[in-house]
Amino acid sequence: MTKDFNDLLQLLEEDEQKKTPKQAQILKAAVEIFAEKGYASSSTSEIAARAGVAEGTIFRHYKTKKDLLISIVTPVMVKFTLPIFASHFTNQVFEEHPDNFEEFLSNIMKNRYNFVKENRPLVQIMLQEMAFHEELKEQFQKVFIEEVYPRFDRVIHHYKKEDKLVDFPAPSIIRMVMTTMIGFILTRFIISPQLDWDDEKEMERTIHFIMHGLSPKT
Numbered sequence: 001m002t003k004d005f006n007d008l009l010q011l012l013e014e015d016e017q018k019k020t021p022k023q024a025q026i027l028k029a030a031v032e033i034f035a036e037k038g039y040a041s042s043s044t045s046e047i048a049a050r051a052g053v054a055e056g057t058i059f060r061h062y063k064t065k066k067d068l069l070i071s072i073v074t075p076v077m078v079k080f081t082l083p084i085f086a087s088h089f090t091n092q093v094f095e096e097h098p099d100n101f102e103e104f105l106s107n108i109m110k111n112r113y114n115f116v117k118e119n120r121p122l123v124q125i126m127l128q129e130m131a132f133h134e135e136l137k138e139q140f141q142k143v144f145i146e147e148v149y150p151r152f153d154r155v156i157h158h159y160k161k162e163d164k165l166v167d168f169p170a171p172s173i174i175r176m177v178m179t180t181m182i183g184f185i186l187t188r189f190i191i192s193p194q195l196d197w198d199d200e201k202e203m204e205r206t207i208h209f210i211m212h213g214l215s216p217k218t
Contacts, residue, residue, distance in 0.1 A: 023061050025051040030068055035121035039069055039129050066133075073129060073136055076122040101159045105207050109181055113188075113203060120189045127190070149174065180210050 019027070029051035033042045044065050048055040062068040098104045116123050130136045152174050159165040165173070184206045188197055 020061075022051075022053055022057060025053060026058055026061065026068070027072060031072060031121050031125065034069065034072070034125045034129075039065075039125070040132070044068075069125075069129060069133070070136070072122065073126050074139065076119060076126050101165050102207060102211050104155060104159075105177065105181075105210060106203070109184075109203050109207060112181065112185060113199070116185050116189050120193075124190050127186070177210055180206060 026047065029047045030042075033047055033050060042065075044058050045055050047068075048058055051058075058068065062071060098107065126136075126140075130140060153170045156165065156170045156173050160167060184202060188199070188202065
């Protein structure tokens with residue numbers, strides 16, 4: 001990981017440890033209301049009421065409602081990619097390379113599925129607000145381009161060299177993989193969570209769909 005990314009992770013961990021009980025109450029209430037109503041339709045007075053604090057208490061910790069949003073989205077944005085960079089996961093998936101690309105995809109799919117399952121409201125806020133706040137989108141792009149893409153690119157070239165992956169440009173493969181996986185996760189947890197999902201089967205089908213299109217043998 002780059003020094004900047006490590007510094008950001010350390011700052012986030014330190015900030016988490018410094019949070020007061022009232023800050024924790026405010027953040028919890030803000031997550032619930034932002035997820036329910038969206039950022040634009042939410043007010044700090046509503047957040048304060050749900051958190052059981054005076055509205056002025058919010059502004060003692062966060063200068064504006066936008067600062068409150070950023071304090072919520074930044075950690076989840078980093079943690080959305082963090083497990084990929086955790087040392088054991090990086091070694092098992094990005095460095096040691098499973099025997100085949102299908103196993104590599106399965107590892108990532110299960111890892112991201114579990115993260116979103118445990119943090120659905122936070123991920124929902126991140127995704128819905130990136131479309132309206134340029135600085136959030138730019139931050140996500142920076143993390144992806146500097147931290148995710150290079151590792152993914154190396155893995156793709158490894159499997160292509162082993163003749164285990166179709167000879168498409170790496171950016172095309174990354175786009176196909178990510179849009180398919182993220183499409184499943186979005187539909188499962190945010191768009192249609194009420195459907196009768198068989199999660200294990202759906203993950204298997206998603207991987208099968210990707211492999212059917214990327215396999216060098218048709």
